[in-house]
Amino acid sequence: MDFTLNEDQQALQETVRKFAVSELPEIALEIEKTAAPASHDLIKRYAEMGFLGVNLPSELGGLGLSHLDAVLVLEEVAKISPAVAFPIFESCFGPTLAIAHFAPDELKQRIVPKVCAGEMIVAVSMSEPDAGTALTDLTTKVETNGDTVVVNGTKRWCSGAGHADAYVVYCRMSDEPGAKGIGAVLVEKDRAGLSFGKPEYHMGFRGIPSADIYLDKVEVSVENIVVPAGGFRQLMEAFDLERCGNTTMSLAIAQSALDYVLDYVQDRKQFGKAVVDFQAVQLQIAEMKMQVDASRLLLYRAVVNASQGLPSVADSSIAKCFANEMVRDVTGKALQLMGGYGYSTEYPIEQKMRDGWGWGIAGGTIDIQKINIAAAMVGRRFQQR
Numbered sequence: 578m579d580f581t582l583n584e585d586q587q588a589l590q591e592t593v594r595k596f597a598v599s600e601l602p603e604i605a606l607e608i609e610k611t612a613a614p615a616s617h618d619l620i621k622r623y624a625e626m627g628f629l630g631v632n633l634p635s636e637l638g639g640l641g642l643s644h645l646d647a648v649l650v651l652e653e654v655a656k657i658s659p660a661v662a663f664p665i666f667e668s669c670f671g672p673t674l675a676i677a678h679f680a681p682d683e684l685k686q687r688i689v690p691k692v693c694a695g696e697m698i699v700a701v702s703m704s705e706p707d708a709g710t711a712l713t714d715l716t717t718k719v720e721t722n723g724d725t726v727v728v729n730g731t732k733r734w735c736s737g738a739g740h741a742d743a744y745v746v747y748c749r750m751s752d753e754p755g756a757k758g759i760g761a762v763l764v765e766k767d768r769a770g771l772s773f774g775k776p777e778y779h780m781g782f783r784g785i786p787s788a789d790i791y792l793d794k795v796e797v798s799v800e801n802i803v804v805p806a807g808g809f810r811q812l813m814e815a816f817d818l819e820r821c822g823n824t825t826m827s828l829a830i831a832q833s834a835l836d837y838v839l840d841y842v843q844d845r846k847q848f849g850k851a852v853v854d855f856q857a858v859q860l861q862i863a864e865m866k867m868q869v870d871a872s873r874l875l876l877y878r879a880v881v882n883a884s885q886g887l888p889s890v891a892d893s894s895i896a897k898c899f900a901n902e903m904v905r906d907v908t909g910k911a912l913q914l915m916g917g918y919g920y921s922t923e924y925p926i927e928q929k930m931r932d933g934w935g936w937g938i939a940g941g942t943i944d945i946q947k948i949n950i951a952a953a954m955v956g957r958r959f960q961q962r
């Protein structure tokens with residue numbers, strides 16, 4: 578087993594790191610201040626650099642590289658902030674992957690190249706007011722009417738709502754109950770009958786817009802069906818990769834908090850010496866390092882095992898769950914190690930703590946990942962009803 582990145586990967590990581598450190602901090606600060614999402618200019622820039630299609634097939638406009646390569650790119654950008662990294666997360670790990678893997682050819686050809694070129698943002702809309710963890714209770718319904726499908730329902734917590742150009746909407750596509758009746762359809766933003774609720778303000782995630790989506794007799798072509806009824810399993814397989822993107826966001830936030838605080842404890846003096854000279858501080862930074870490294874190895878395992886395919890539910894849930902708990906703990910430790918300065922908005926750590934917390938809710942809560950892990954261990958799903 579080789580734990581080192583090859584030369585190409587090291588070069589890719591270095592290139593993205595240099596770009597991120599020199600060009601993104603100002604933009605990230607502005608986004609944090611205004612809560613305006615990443616601009617189209619920035620998204621175009623990412624597209625020119627290939628960041629939006631790292632692990633998407635070259636026939637569809639991507640770079641055709643591995644999921645690990647996409648992790649490396651996302652991490653370097655997300656160390657600056659999750660909001661500037663969000664377009665990369667959405668294209669390399671989000672709903673575009675479900676389209677690239679499972680949608681009919683025509684839809685793939687129509688959508689994926691545009692995403693890679695920075696001409697289209699696609700968000701995912703699964704959750705509903707009464708269907709969060711119990712996603713298979715969702716009620717948004719699709720009825721087929723000749724060559725069109727008509728979508729009716731209300732969606733909640735969609736990251737990118739209002740900003741994205743199209744939405745992969747999970748919906749009930751047959752009368753079969755539970756997961757069996759669920760499929761997904763791509764709904765473009767400009768469709769008649771689609772509207773958005775008021776902007777939601779989260780504790781963190783500024784610059785990643787969130788809102789309800791109302792679908793009132795929205796008509797789209799049958800060619801927009803991503804997967805038909807019965808395709809829930811495929812959607813979840815693609816979601817196993819989204820979990821790895823979520824893990825990367827958590828890891829990047831934690832790594833950047835650790836990097837920051839490591840400098841801080843060497844600079845900050847109390848009792849006439851750097852605070853890193855106190856053993857209690859040494860123990861904290863050693864623990865943070867172990868947590869971050871362990872998280873990185875779990876993530877790399879999940880994406881490397883997946884190769885060009887999709888990760889297993891066990892590998893991706895373990896990686897996500899560990900990283901989600903780890904980032905809360907590591908950013909909390911970093912904040913504490915900076916005393917009053919950690920708690921001040923003049924310094925970056927309180928934002929990292931707020932941003933870090935959300936990943937353990939988004940993409941399925943920490944506890945439901947643990948249930949997935951236990952199910953994989955015993956080889957059967959546990960009945961939640």
Ligand SMILES: Cc1cc2nc3c(=O)[nH]c(=O)nc-3n(C[C@H](O)[C@H](O)[C@H](O)COP(=O)(O)OP(=O)(O)OC[C@H]3O[C@@H](n4cnc5c(N)ncnc54)[C@H](O)[C@@H]3O)c2cc1C
Pocket residue numbers: 700701702703704708709710711733734735736737779782935936938939940941942943944945948961
């Ligand atoms: C920052 C952020 C971004 C998001 N982005 C999106 C998005 O882009 N698209 C989208 O569709 N959704 C998105 N979501 C929604 C997210 O997927 C849901 O919030 C999440 O699945 C939990 O659902 P809920 O909020 O309804 O909580 P609930 O399901 O009501 O859960 C409440 C609590 O009960 C626990 N619980 C529930 N059922 C069980 C069980 N069977 N066993 C153990 N514990 C259980 C949960 O772990 C949780 O602690 C986002 C959420 C956040 C916070």
